[in-house]
Amino acid sequence: MGALASLPVFFDLAGKRAVMAGGGAGAAWKAELLAAAGAGVDLYVPRDDLGEEMAELLGAKPSSGRIVHHDRPWSADVFAGAAIAVGDIDSEAEAQAFACAARAAGVPVNVVDKPAFCDFRFGSIVNRSPVVVGISTDGAAPILGQAIRRRIETLLPPALAGWAALASKLRGEVMDRLAPGPLRRAFWERFSDSAFTTRPPGAEAEGDARGFVADLARSPAAGGRVTLVGAGPGEAELLTLKAVRALQAADVILFDDLVSDDILELARREAKRMLVGKRAARESCRQEDINALMVQFAKAGKHVVRLKSGDVSVFGRAGEELDELRREAIPVAIVPGITAASALAAAFGVSLTHRDRAQQVRFVTGHSKKGGLPEDLEWTALADDHATTIFYMGGRMAGKIAERLIANGLPAGTPVAVAANLSRDDETRAAGTLENLGAIVARIGVDRPILIGVGRVFQEHAKAAEVPPTVQPAEAARQSF
Structure with missing residues (x-):
């Protein structure tokens, strides 16, 4: 230390x-x-x-x-x-x-x-008694201590006091009935998940907790469960608080290839970590194998976190995983994450919807299982000049996407925005027009995680791209401090 x-x-x-x-x-x-x-x-x-x-x-x-x-x-x-x-x-x-x-x-x-x-x-105090947090700056910066206190207070709901009191009430029973180690930890971590809510525990909470103690005492596998967690676009600070709590309570983490090291650093140190990434043009785990791993570990009584980049419910194959877990009667929860489309909008400083430019937004997959363009897309509907369309995983198909949209009536001069490795240190952005989409993506690199935005909400960036700025946005941001 x-x-x-x-x-x-x-x-x-x-x-x-x-x-x-x-x-x-x-x-x-x-x-x-x-x-x-x-x-x-x-x-x-x-x-x-x-x-x-x-x-x-x-x-x-x-x-x-x-x-x-x-x-x-x-x-x-x-x-x-x-x-x-x-x-x-x-x-x-x-x-x-x-x-x-x-x-x-x-x-x-x-x-x-x-x-x-x-x-x-x-020091400064956060009072959720019997939970009490003290903060000290050793007298050097009391105002900083107060600022830290305010930040912590937002993380600890007032209802935590009631849950802590219930924990004290249950402690003796947990100690008597559950063996030290995984069983006790399984109980307390499930209990802690409930404690971080906005509501105080009611009479049913105590009954549920005692019932879970009894289940664990009868069968250690009763503690097995899966949490599908959205890791967001890459930057650790874009994780939700609930996602961090899930990572810190995990026994096993099955993570995607695009999940950043900074996010994995927030996980419980003792958790087993397994890369089950799926990337285009690379050898990767089959979905059936990932499903089998989740079931295997959960039936062994483990808390499995299936950590996916972006949001689990947007092109994350969560549907197949949920079906398998429910077939096996394994408890499963979902923690949403920030999807890449939202990160794209933040990176370019735009709204994906706009009263005068886009009345709807669509998320579309940019490739099929076979590697080409999806065959069942309604290209006529996608070629809408009053909508914003975000293509996920469309880097290799960028040129063909542009051809299809133009062939179905979308003007060749429609603004586009392209980003790779959103929210990471090596994030790269570019803008232009639909007719040049293939060349823009080729310049960025098709082997990187690419997101493509098409629509008039990006028109200022497309115009600016015609005259390259003397200082790039990322560099300007660094110089502004």
């Missing part, structure tokens, strides 16, 4: 005595915090020195612990029997005296905003 600026610990103050000196707003916040942790707070400050916040706090009943006001200054004898001491003191000399007196009594001390007199620090 690397060096730690300070050691994060969680201090049980329930029923213990805390000494508090000071009557200002800072003291009020710390006194409220100590009481919330169950401490009995003895507050030493003359009544005339009580600020408005402290007076309001003393007039209210704390949700936990207690706060007792002593109408006098602190003195060296107040630290006996205390578990913790906190002072909100302006004077440097008095702050030093307070810290020295506390340390002499063997009591850890914190003087607000005076690091030299602190044995510990208060």
